[in-house]
Amino acid sequence: MVVPNEERAPRQIDLSAEPPHLYGRFRRDPLMRLITGIGKVWFPLWAPMSPLRDRAAIDHIQTLDIVDREVVAVDDNVIALTFAAPDRSILPQWHPGAHLDLLLPSGKMREYSLCGDPGDRTTYRIAVRRIPDGGGGSIEVHDSLRVGDSVQIKGPRNAFPLVLPGHGSPTTKLRFVAAGIGITPIMPMLAMADRYGLDWSMVYAGRSADSIPFLDELARYGSKVTVRTDDVDGLPSMADLVGPVPDSDAGLSVYCCGPVPMLEGLRVFLAERSDIELHFERFSPPPILDGTEFDVVIGSTGHTETVAADESVLTALRRVNPAQPYSCQQGFCGTCRMKTISGDVDHRDGLLTQSERDEGWFLPCVSRCNDDTLKVDM
The missing domain is CATH 3.10.20.30 (Beta-grasp domain)
Structure with a gap:
């Protein structure tokens, strides 16, 4: 007799036990029982040795202490902050041109170039210019962060690496160009070029001597660094920024950081010079090309x-x-x-x-x- 569907007893499947042997020889499949037994022993033993990775570790987030805060421009609008690990341990290595992502207490994240000594493995240093009409990140840094505070950072990362002549670059000379706060990624480059005894020079431009940072630190390089200010020297031409170069076979690498008009001017000025390498980093959005509404x-x-x-x-x-x-x-x-x-x-x-x-x-x-x-x- 066929039992109607609604009267059939539902089949009970025990998902907590091993299935029967495929050919019915055993009530429970021996291989599955062996695997289950190994699992019951293995996972409790392995769990303490393989904890879930912390999200901060995955994102390469570090919590550091602010160990120094210094005003580095006469007009007080630029401060340098130095960070160190709470236990003063060795920090991840970085190279000239690298930057940090600074995670501010408000939730904002801002990027700042490292401007300290790459040879110092125990500290990171950044410099921040106050921008009153910006997005609020620089104001928060200036008004809220003090020595002794803890901050979170991501990085370092490098989107502006220095390639040294004779160590990856076919050029023989280096020319550094910085404007205002654009000096920050350039400073470690100067230190490395000087340490290696390379042929280098620099022009540093700004509105006035009071507004540009780190003049005292740059003084140790003497005549290798030329400081130009708009209030005394006027706006520099592209030829002023690049410096005297031969008509061909200059063998020159130019590293520049500053405002977009200066970078675009240099790019156009050097567009036909295959013997001059141009490397640059912006601190502001690039111009929009071929945009439509x-x-x-x-x-x-x-x-x-x-x-x-x-x-x-x-x-x-x-x-x-x-x-x-x-x-x-x-x-x-x-x-x-x-x-x-x-x-x-x-x-x-x-x-x-x-x-x-x-x-x-x-x-x-x-x-x-x-x-x-x-x-x-x-």
């Missing part, structure tokens, strides 16, 4: 903001939410990354992988949209 729609509210042809999506979004996270504004730190809901993204960063882009991630500080509208998850 489009709308960005905030998915959570439906609010629409127009992104002008010459501004970033991040700039437009910060008009709506000034607290929107960001840091480098150049497409390599990933602080501002967010997901899109719709729209054809014009990716202009060098950070995201193709799989991340396929999942909808993009960096609003540099990337744009090929459509009329970009909808974001914000």
